[in-house]
Amino acid sequence: MQQWTDLFLNKPLPEGWMQGLLFITFGLHLLFVLLMLGTAILSLLFFLRDLLRQPSPDQHWNEHVAHSHMGLKSLAVVLGVGPLLLMQISHPHAFFTVTGLFSYAWLAIIPLLITAFLLFDGFAHKIGTSAWLALICGLVGVAALMTVPAIFTGALTLMERPAEWADFAASGFRFDAQWMPHWVLRYLHVMGAAVAFGAAFHLFFSARNEKQKAPLLRKWLLGALMAQAVIGLALLATILPQLSVPVLSFISLGALALGAAVWILRPESSTADYRLLALLPLIFVSMLLARQLMQNEALAPGQAEATAQREQRVRELAPFSQKALDAFAVKLRTVYDNGDTIYDGACEPCHGLTGRGDGPEASRLRIPATDLTTMRTDRDYVYEMVRDGTPGTGMPYFRMFDREKLESLLDAMGKRFGMYAATPPPPRDISPVSLEVWIGTCAKCHAANGSGSPSGRAMQPPPPDFRRSSLTHEQALKIITEGYPGTGMPGYRNQPQTVREDLAIICNSFRAAHNKSEK
Amino acid sequence: MNFPILHIPVVGDGMTIALNAVLHVYISHGLAIGLMTMLVIFQTLTWKGKGAFWADIARRLLGPLVVITTSVGAVTGVGIWILTGSLAPEGIGALIHLFFWPWFIEWFAFTAEVILLLCYYYQWDRLITRKPGTLAAIGWGYVGASFISAVLITGILGFMLTPQGWPWARSFTEAYFNPTFVPQCFLRVSGGMALGILLLMSWIAWRFKGTAEERGRALRVCGTALLLSLVVTAAATYVYFMRVPQTYLTHWKFSVATSYLSQMPDFLPAVNAVAALVLLLTALAAMARSRLACRLLCFPALIMSLCFVMEFERVREFIRGPYLMPGYMHASQITLVESEALAAQNAPLLPRLRWVNTSGNLSPATQAARTLFAANCGVCHAESGINGIDQRLAGRSADGINAMLGITQRLAPYMTPFVGSEQERAMLTEYLFQLSSNYSRRAQQAAREK
Numbered sequence: 001m002q003q004w005t006d007l008f009l010n011k012p013l014p015e016g017w018m019q020g021l022l023f024i025t026f027g028l029h030l031l032f033v034l035l036m037l038g039t040a041i042l043s044l045l046f047f048l049r050d051l052l053r054q055p056s057p058d059q060h061w062n063e064h065v066a067h068s069h070m071g072l073k074s075l076a077v078v079l080g081v082g083p084l085l086l087m088q089i090s091h092p093h094a095f096f097t098v099t100g101l102f103s104y105a106w107l108a109i110i111p112l113l114i115t116a117f118l119l120f121d122g123f124a125h126k127i128g129t130s131a132w133l134a135l136i137c138g139l140v141g142v143a144a145l146m147t148v149p150a151i152f153t154g155a156l157t158l159m160e161r162p163a164e165w166a167d168f169a170a171s172g173f174r175f176d177a178q179w180m181p182h183w184v185l186r187y188l189h190v191m192g193a194a195v196a197f198g199a200a201f202h203l204f205f206s207a208r209n210e211k212q213k214a215p216l217l218r219k220w221l222l223g224a225l226m227a228q229a230v231i232g233l234a235l236l237a238t239i240l241p242q243l244s245v246p247v248l249s250f251i252s253l254g255a256l257a258l259g260a261a262v263w264i265l266r267p268e269s270s271t272a273d274y275r276l277l278a279l280l281p282l283i284f285v286s287m288l289l290a291r292q293l294m295q296n297e298a299l300a301p302g303q304a305e306a307t308a309q310r311e312q313r314v315r316e317l318a319p320f321s322q323k324a325l326d327a328f329a330v331k332l333r334t335v336y337d338n339g340d341t342i343y344d345g346a347c348e349p350c351h352g353l354t355g356r357g358d359g360p361e362a363s364r365l366r367i368p369a370t371d372l373t374t375m376r377t378d379r380d381y382v383y384e385m386v387r388d389g390t391p392g393t394g395m396p397y398f399r400m401f402d403r404e405k406l407e408s409l410l411d412a413m414g415k416r417f418g419m420y421a422a423t424p425p426p427p428r429d430i431s432p433v434s435l436e437v438w439i440g441t442c443a444k445c446h447a448a449n450g451s452g453s454p455s456g457r458a459m460q461p462p463p464p465d466f467r468r469s470s471l472t473h474e475q476a477l478k479i480i481t482e483g484y485p486g487t488g489m490p491g492y493r494n495q496p497q498t499v500r501e502d503l504a505i506i507c508n509s510f511r512a513a514h515n516k517s518e519k
Numbered sequence: 520m521n522f523p524i525l526h527i528p529v530v531g532d533g534m535t536i537a538l539n540a541v542l543h544v545y546i547s548h549g550l551a552i553g554l555m556t557m558l559v560i561f562q563t564l565t566w567k568g569k570g571a572f573w574a575d576i577a578r579r580l581l582g583p584l585v586v587i588t589t590s591v592g593a594v595t596g597v598g599i600w601i602l603t604g605s606l607a608p609e610g611i612g613a614l615i616h617l618f619f620w621p622w623f624i625e626w627f628a629f630t631a632e633v634i635l636l637l638c639y640y641y642q643w644d645r646l647i648t649r650k651p652g653t654l655a656a657i658g659w660g661y662v663g664a665s666f667i668s669a670v671l672i673t674g675i676l677g678f679m680l681t682p683q684g685w686p687w688a689r690s691f692t693e694a695y696f697n698p699t700f701v702p703q704c705f706l707r708v709s710g711g712m713a714l715g716i717l718l719l720m721s722w723i724a725w726r727f728k729g730t731a732e733e734r735g736r737a738l739r740v741c742g743t744a745l746l747l748s749l750v751v752t753a754a755a756t757y758v759y760f761m762r763v764p765q766t767y768l769t770h771w772k773f774s775v776a777t778s779y780l781s782q783m784p785d786f787l788p789a790v791n792a793v794a795a796l797v798l799l800l801t802a803l804a805a806m807a808r809s810r811l812a813c814r815l816l817c818f819p820a821l822i823m824s825l826c827f828v829m830e831f832e833r834v835r836e837f838i839r840g841p842y843l844m845p846g847y848m849h850a851s852q853i854t855l856v857e858s859e860a861l862a863a864q865n866a867p868l869l870p871r872l873r874w875v876n877t878s879g880n881l882s883p884a885t886q887a888a889r890t891l892f893a894a895n896c897g898v899c900h901a902e903s904g905i906n907g908i909d910q911r912l913a914g915r916s917a918d919g920i921n922a923m924l925g926i927t928q929r930l931a932p933y934m935t936p937f938v939g940s941e942q943e944r945a946m947l948t949e950y951l952f953q954l955s956s957n958y959s960r961r962a963q964q965a966a967r968e969k
Contacts, residue, residue, distance in 0.1 A: 004689050005856055007847070008612055012619035071637045074589035077597055078633045082626045084600055088615050093521070096608035099601075100523030100874070106605055110539065110598035117590035169523065170877060306521065317856045324859040325686060328846045332682055336932050337769040345929040350922060361922040387782065394919020399778030400931045405769075406782075460914070486916075 005314045005321060008092060009307065018090045019296065025082035027288050031197070032076035033149075034190075038198015039069045040120055040145050041191075042220060044138045047123075051131060059128045061213055065206050066124035073117055091159075093306035094299045098159040101169050105151050112151075116144035149190045157183040160298040182238040189231045193284075196224035200280055221276075222265040225258055232258075242297065247290045254286035339412025342405060347413075350394065355417045367393045367461065367486035372417045374475035376511065379410055379420045381468040386410070392460025392487075423470040423511040434502030437495065442503065445488065450510035459488045466510040476504035520852065522608040523874040524890075526897035529904030532606045537836065539598045541829050545714065546592035548707060549824075550584055552665050553715020555636070557744065558584070559658035561737075566651035572733040574647060580722060585640045589633070596629075607898070609852035610843040617694060617844075618675045625671040628664050635661035666708060673703045680763050680839050686846020698762040706755035710831075713748035713798070714824055716741050720805050721817035735808035742805025749798055756831075767838040770933055774837035775830050791830075794823040840933025849935040850898050858938045868894060868939040887943070888950030895937050895947070902954060909958035917952040924948060 004010055013021070043066040050057050087095050099106045119141030126134040157179050158168055164179055174180075199221035207213040236243075236251070243251075261279040336342050344353070350365065352358040355372035362369050375382075386406055389397035398406060414420045439448060445456035450466030457463075471479070480500050483491035492500060527535045558577040565574035603611040615622065639657045646654040674695035678685070681697035720741040727734050760768060773781045780786050801820040804812035843850045849858065853868075861868060868891065869875070875890050892902065900908040912920055924944050927934040937944060 004617075004847075005854070007614075007616040010616045012616065070585065070589060071641065074593060074633050074637060075630075077589070077593045078626075078630050080597060081600065081629065082623070084597070084604075085615060085619070085622055085626065088604070088612060089619060092608075092612050096522040096604060096612060097874075099604050100525055100608060103523070103525045103605055106601060109601055110594060113594045113597075114591055117594065118586070121586050121590060169874065172878075310521075313857075317854075317860050320856050320860040320863060323863075324855040325846065327859065328682075328686060328855055331928070331932070332764060332766050332845075334932070335765045335769055337765065345932065346926075349926045349929060361925055364918055364922045364925075366916060366918045389914065391914030392916060394916050394922050396915060396919065396923055396930065397778075399782065400773055402772040402776070402781035403784040404772075 005317055006310050008310055009314065012089065015090070018086060019292070022083060022086040022090055023288065023292055025079065025086060026292075027285070029076065029079040029083050030288065031284065032072055032079055034194045034197040035201050036069060036072040036076045037145065037149065037191070037194035038196070038201065039065060039072055040116075040142050040198075041195055042198050042202065042217075043069065043127075044123070044142045046216075047127060047134065047138060051135065056131070061206065061210050063124065063127050065202055066120070066127055068202075068206065069120055069124060073120075077113070091299045091303055093303045094159045094162065097165060098155050101158065101165060102151070102155050106155065109148055109151055112144045112148050116141050116148070120145065146191070149194075150187050153186045153190055154183050156295075157186060160295055162298070162302045182235070185231055185235040185238060189228065189235055192224050192228040192231055196221055196228060197280065197284075199224060200276060204277065218265055222262065222267075225262050225265070229255070229258060229262075239294065242294050244293070244297065247293050250286045250290035250293070254283045254290070257282040257286065336401070337405065337408075339405075339408035339410070342401065342409045343412050343416070346398065347409075355413075365394045365486075367484070369394070371475065372413065372419060374472045375417070375419045375469065376421050376423045376471065376508075377419055377469040378511070379414065381465065382413065382419060383407075383410055390461050392462075422515055423508050425512045426505045426509045428505070430502045430506060431498065434499045434506070437499055438503060438506050441492075442506075446507075450507065456488075461487055463489070466507050467514040468511060470508040470511040473504050473508065476507050477501060480504055480507075520609065520868075520872045520874075520894055523876070524872075524893045524897065525605050526893055526901070527606070529901055531901040531905045532898055533836065534905050536599075536602050536606065537829075537832060539595050539602055541825075541832055543592065543595035543599060544832060545825060545828055546588060547596060548669070548711030548828075549714030549718060551588050551592055551632070551636075552662075552669060552708060552711035553713065553748075554580070554584055554718050555588075555665065555715070556662050556712060557715055557719050557741070559639075559655065559662055560740075562647075562651070562658060563655045566655050570733065570736075572729045572737070574651075575729070576719075576723065576727065576737060578643065578647070579726075580719070581640055581643065585636060588636070593633070607843065607852055610848060610850075613844060613848060614675065617691065618678075621671050621675055621695060625668055628668040628671060632661060632664040632668055635664055669707045669711070670704050673707060674700050676835075677703045679842070679844065680767060680835065682764065682845035689847075699759050702755045702759035702762065705751055706759055709748045709751035709755060710828075713745060713752055714828070716745040716748060717798075717801070717817065717820055717824055720745065720801070720813060721821060724805075724810055724813035724817055731810075734810060738805045738808050738810070738813060742802050742807070745805060746799075746802040749795075749802060753795070763838070766932070767840065770838050770840065771834050774834050794826060797823050838933065841928065841935045851895055851935045851938070852898070853894070853935070853938050858936055861938050861940075862936070865940050867943050869943065884946055885950060888946045891939055891943055891947045892950065895935065895939065898935075903958070907958070908951060909954040912951055912955035913959045913962065915952075915955060917948055920951050920955070921945065921948040924951075 011018075043062055046062045046065070047059065050059065050062070119137040123134050123138040123141055126137065158164060161179050167178075199217045203214060203217040203221060207217055232255070257279045261276055261283065264273050264275055264279070334341060334345065336345060347359075349359045349361040350357070350369040351372055352362065352369075357369035357371045359369065383406060385395070386398050386409065388399070389395045398409075401409070443453065445453055445459065445463050446466065447453040447456065452463050452465055470476070477500060479489065480492055480495075480503050482493075483489050492503075495503075526532055558581060561573040561577040565571055565577075600611075635657055639654065639661055642654065642657065646657075674697065677697050677699040678694045681699050683693060683697055684690075685694045685697070720738065723734060723737045723741065727737065729737075760771075772784075772787050776783075776787045797816065797819050801813070801816040804816055839845070839850075841849050843852060846855065848854050857871075860866070861871075869887060872890065872894060875886070876893075877886060879886075881889065889902075892900075892908070896908060900906050900911065903909045912923075915923070921944065923930060924937045924947060928936045937947070939947070
């Protein structure tokens with residue numbers, strides 16, 4: 001079994017089979033799209049025409065036409081999945097690039113189709129009972145429905161012009177001579193085909209038992225086919241450089257079949273001529289073949305280049321394949337459901353395995369990671385810090401772990417670093433001088449009771465709440481002497497050693513007193 | 520990264536896909552499998568001489584079901600292709616190349632399903648009295664096709680949560696017939712049945728115009744079927760999640776309850792228990808033929824069932840976290856091997872991106888940073904909005920953000936690694952710090968204005 005470094009290189013089908021299947025599936029999808037679109041447009045037009053007539057005729061037949069839309073649209077949608085799938089296998093480079101460039105227009109297909117289908121179903125439902133509701137549903141629904149082919153034809157037009165991709169990416173939709181005329185004509189060509197096939201379908205289907213409707217449908221079919229001839233010629237002019245002999249042959253065959261169909265439909269005749277059932281599929285298949293040949297010619301070089309690049313990249317990446325898998329295996333075995341694993345994974349990079357704030361990432365931090373081994377803190381205070389992080393520092397919040405995980409982490413930290421041990425009571429009394437320094441200097445940020453003054457709490461990071469958190473005497477003395485880098489805590493080397501010692505005792509006395517009073 | 524990167528601003532990719540997916544799942548499972556199966560059963564009961572009212576119920580609901588299934592259900596199904604193709608082309612492209620055949624066969628099943636549904640709908644009036652057996656045969660054919668289509672899609676979706684041996688052997692069978700395949704088949708079908716039965720039962724309780732005795736019989740059938748479906752769904756869900764690696768599963772609470780509510784350890788289990796109880800009571804009320812109890816319970820039950828669908832989808836999508844395809848590709852669509860290679864060489868990511876969005880007159884540094892953010896983080900985080908990175912990083916120092924970027928996978932194991940050079944990491948850091956500072960400033964201003 002091949003170890004796929006890039007699955008895009010895995011071809012589940014030989015190229016020929018893929019192209020054949022793409023042709024068949026896309027043909028089926030397009031046929032039902034045309035029938036659905038044509039049905040919607042014609043049904044709305046018949047309705048509008050009847051609405052303007054006084055008295056308005058019975059809508060029974062048109063109800064039948066509109067009602068067939070649901071089946072046609074269902075099949076059109078479901079049959080669209082196949083070619084979508086095959087397109088992503090045979091031309092992934094062009095397909096994903098262009099749908100990415102078309103982005104929001106491409107995504108708009110979803111709400112547009114839902115709106116169109118629901119409203120048109122509403123139109124079909126209300127056509128005979130509530131003219132105004134039917135009118136609104138029909139107009140909005142068909143407008144939404146007619147927008148979708150504009151997006152598809154736009155995407156396909158761009159897809160077949162790889163040279164234009166960069167420009168399109170830079171400036172988006174714009175009127176230019178390169179692909180806009182082709183897009184507009186291609187869209188009109190689809191619309192014309194929809195009216196033609198819709199009219200033909202209802203000529204043989206809905207007008208079976210309503211012979212008086214046949215002339216009307218024949219007129220629409222004839223008009224649509226003639227319009228197709230005109231639009232087709234103009235469209236041909238936009239793709240002259242891409243016309244190869246096989247493409248021209250198929251187009252000529254389609255044009256001949258179209259001419260024959262027009263001849264059969266000329267105004268003198270009035271019945272549904274079954275020769276049309278051979279000619280119309282012939283037009284459809286020959287035009288579709290021409291389209292697919294041109295598309296393949298346009299997309300093949302880009303796809304080959306993209307494949308070559310992927311192959312090259314696979315060769316470059318091959319030496320790292322096993323290493324990536326090994327790392328994945330380790331990650332798969334590492335379950336973040338216990339404090340030790342969470343600490344080793346999430347906390348160790350900064351706080352270090354020993355908790356001394358010397359992890360591999362600690363050197364990046366302007367404000368050093370706390371030395372956890374020197375903390376003597378209330379468990380709920382640590383929980384809050386872990387849960388919410390510390391603003392102004394690199395300490396992130398860990399609310400992304402649920403409470404049980406955080407409690408387990410707190411257990412592990414307590415076990416490893418003895419963080420929740422009681423703060424020993426002050427070993428001696430404080431001198432009045434030191435007390436003055438505390439009140440006059442330290443309390444400005446820490447507050448007289450160690451809880452943090454309003455101005456202190458506004459700092460980033462804020463000072464700790466000494467009623468709930470303390471440090472070992474040595475660590476407190478070190479911070480008082482040297483300050484805490486990157487924070488508002490300056491060093492007080494200028495104070496006598498005895499005062500600094502006293503200040504360290506003061507800092508730690510609040511929690512000791514607090515815990516005592518709680519007991 | 521060969522394709523243009525598109526991320527949905529404010530709402531985010533995840534929420535966009537989720538809205539479409541939940542709607543699709545509810546319709547494709549609840550209506551297309553569950554409700555439709557029940558309607559075919561009802562029509563079959565009439566054919567077997569159990570009373571005309573069964574078919575009347577089915578006929579009343581068939582029209583709306585077909586409209587919603589073929590309009591919203593089918594389009595949102597195709598919508599999943601459209602959305603994933605635009606938002607995760609490398610991911611969906613790789614999945615299609617691996618699972619082409621199941622998807623292709625699924626397409627046939629899906630097409631058969633639609634054709635049979637349309638035949639059933641369009642032929643009803645013609646066959647219901649003359650050839651009810653033929654109509655039932657079409658209906659059961661549809662049910663079979665819908666079950667096959669549910670089974671086919673299961674292997675593909677289950678694969679993403681079940682690494683097992685696939686990353687090492689890369690064989691199709693190990694991917695497709697993964698350990699969650701069987702329980703998920705049962706889960707999808709029975710869950711779909713439960714959703715559909717609930718809808719049917721609600722309609723019978725509120726809208727059925729037949730006699731009290733007929734309503735009672737219909738409710739009892741619905742209640743029994745609902746209870747059975749719920750039992751199978753619960754069992755299948757249990758087995759399914761037992762087979763999902765703990766590495767993933769352990770984050771389920773956070774995935775649903777979000778960061779604040781997940782700090783209440785009993786909140787989510789309690790809510791789930793209450794929801795399950797409501798569903799159970801609804802089934803029992805229907806079995807007891809109590810119209811009033813069914814009327815009262817059906818709305819909360821419907822809401823709970825929708826919430827269960829949302830919860831399941833959210834858990835399934837979220838907990839696989841950093842991987843779009845386990846052992847092969849990260850959620851950011853950068854393959855594991857490429858991440859490894861770039862990290863080992865301290866190589867930049869930007870030159871490997873074929874498409875960079877240069878619209879917006881940004882400075883080169885901001886442009887680069889935004890592109891790096893889109894490539895590395897954009898799949899889960901918006902710059903601002905739902906799961907906005909500006910809010911997530913608010914208050915953190917620049918050096919802290921820089922440190923975090925290097926350890927995303929260790930910080931939260933469902934995050935993807937940052938891929939890029941040291942210099943790119945610094946560029947992204949600066950940009951993220953700017954975003955988060957702006958957020959903090961706005962938050963402070965809003966607080967002051969209050």
